Amino acid sequence: MRKNVVGRAAAAVVALGFLTSGCSDSEPAPESTVLHFGLQTDQPGLGYTDSQRHSGFEYDMATWLADHLGVQFAVVNVKPDQREEFIKSGAVDLMIGTYSKTDRRLDEVSFAAPYMLTQQGVMVLSNDTSVNQFEDLADGRTVCAARGTTSIEQLKERGVNVREETGDGACVNAMLSGGQDVRAVSTDKLILHGWANHDPHLKVVEPVAFGHQERYGIGLKKGDKALCEKITAALKQYLISGVWENHFRNNLGSDLSFQEHKPDPNRMDRCD
Numbered sequence: 001m002r003k004n005v006v007g008r009a010a011a012a013v014v015a016l017g018f019l020t021s022g023c024s025d026s027e028p029a030p031e032s033t034v035l036h037f038g039l040q041t042d043q044p045g046l047g048y049t050d051s052q053r054h055s056g057f058e059y060d061m062a063t064w065l066a067d068h069l070g071v072q073f074a075v076v077n078v079k080p081d082q083r084e085e086f087i088k089s090g091a092v093d094l095m096i097g098t099y100s101k102t103d104r105r106l107d108e109v110s111f112a113a114p115y116m117l118t119q120q121g122v123m124v125l126s127n128d129t130s131v132n133q134f135e136d137l138a139d140g141r142t143v144c145a146a147r148g149t150t151s152i153e154q155l156k157e158r159g160v161n162v163r164e165e166t167g168d169g170a171c172v173n174a175m176l177s178g179g180q181d182v183r184a185v186s187t188d189k190l191i192l193h194g195w196a197n198h199d200p201h202l203k204v205v206e207p208v209a210f211g212h213q214e215r216y217g218i219g220l221k222k223g224d225k226a227l228c229e230k231i232t233a234a235l236k237q238y239l240i241s242g243v244w245e246n247h248f249r250n251n252l253g254s255d256l257s258f259q260e261h262k263p264d265p266n267r268m269d270r271c272d
Contacts, residue, residue, distance in 0.1 A: 033070075034074055035074075035093040035094060036073070036076050037066075037074070037075060037094050037095075038076045038083065038087070038095040038097055039054075039059060039096055039097050040077075040078070040080075040168075041054070041075075041077045042167045042168055042169030043056065043098060043169075043191050044194045044197065044198035045057065045190075045195075045197055045253075046098055046194050046251070047059055047096075047098070048198075055251070057116075057247050058097065058098070060247040060251065061096065061115065061238065061244075062075075062096050064238060064243055065231075065238070068238070076091065078095065078097055079146075079147075079148070079167055080148035080149045080166075080167060081147045081166070083095050084105065084108045087108075087109045088109065088221070088222075093220070094231070095109075095219030095220070098188060098191060098216055099111075099218070100150050100214040101269070108222060109221065109222050110220050110223060110225075110228050110271065110272070111217035111219055111220070111228070112217055112220065112231035112269075113218070113232075113235075114216055114263045114268075114269065115218070115235050115238065116262075116263070117213055117214065117216075117261050117263055118188045118190040118213075118214045118261055119188070119189055119211060120154055120186060120188060120209065120210050120211035120214070121187070121188070121204055121205070121208055122137065122143070122185070122186050122192070122204070123172075123184065123185045123195060123202055123203065123204050124175075124183065124185075124202075125176075125201060125202065125203070126200060126202060128203075131183075131184060131208070132205065132207060132208075133208060134210055137158075137160050137184060137186075138158070138159055138160060140161060141183040142184075143155055143160050143161065143183070143184045143185070144162070144163045144175060144182045145163075145164065145186050146164070146165060146167050146170075146171060146187060147164040147165065150214065152164060154211040155186055160186075163182055168185070168187055168191060176201060176202075188214050189204065190252065190261060192204045193252060193253070194251075194252060197253055215263070215269075217269070218235070228271035232268050236265045236268050239263065239265035245258060248262075
């Protein structure tokens with residue numbers, strides 16, 4: 001076990017050293033270079049694993065990013081409340097998992113951002129007609145959200161009764177089962193659209209959008225400015241290449257407008 005850990009750490013050092021050494025993207029990386037990317041695996045359309053098959057926008061983006069950087073990658077399943085811990089411990093080299101850049105998180109990790117924009121939304125069972133506006137959530141019903149997300153604090157600030165679960169999938173299962181008094185699920189609206197596309201028993205309450213803008217970024221160890229700038233440059237290329245739009249349509253559907261979700265590639269965040 002110790003040999004595996006040491007070997008993985010050594011490979012990561014070689015890989016990250018290559019990425020920050022100033023080599024061109026077209027120059028081949030060492031053949032054994034494998035980076036560990038943290039991804040969500042219970043978010044259809046964004047990051048989802050079913051019978052060991054990975055899919056979703058973020059998985060496709062991770063695949064593009066690894067190819068662009070000339071490395072291979074392995075997927076590490078990371079729960080929302082584990083993200084900072086996994087980055088700081090080195091369990092993942094890059095965190096790609098609907099990871100909103102916030103001031104609080106910047107105290108612990110760095111971000112290359114943004115690659116996606118969204119806002120908080122609400123999802124209910126498809127036959128539920130009782131929720132048409134945010135105020136309908138304040139009637140005592142329980143709204144589920146994943147622990148360690150920005151959704152929790154934004155719901156509590158607005159006086160909503162919140163049930164915390166380990167991930168969005170657990171929230172969806174709690175609502176579908178009907179046995180835990182969960183009447184709605186709240187998280188980023190894009191995540192909800194992915195679930196609604198995945199399961200016809202679910203629907204997004206379209207008029208409801210609230211809270212601050214969520215700006216998804218790629219998390220990495222705090223203070224690694226060279227790597228942050230390398231990943232930011234790659235994300236800018238991803239946004240202007242046309243691949244971003246293809247990945248969005250393929251994973252989140254052609255009916256969902258991407259204009260409000262795509263960042264301006266000429267206004268990427270600075271790496272501090």
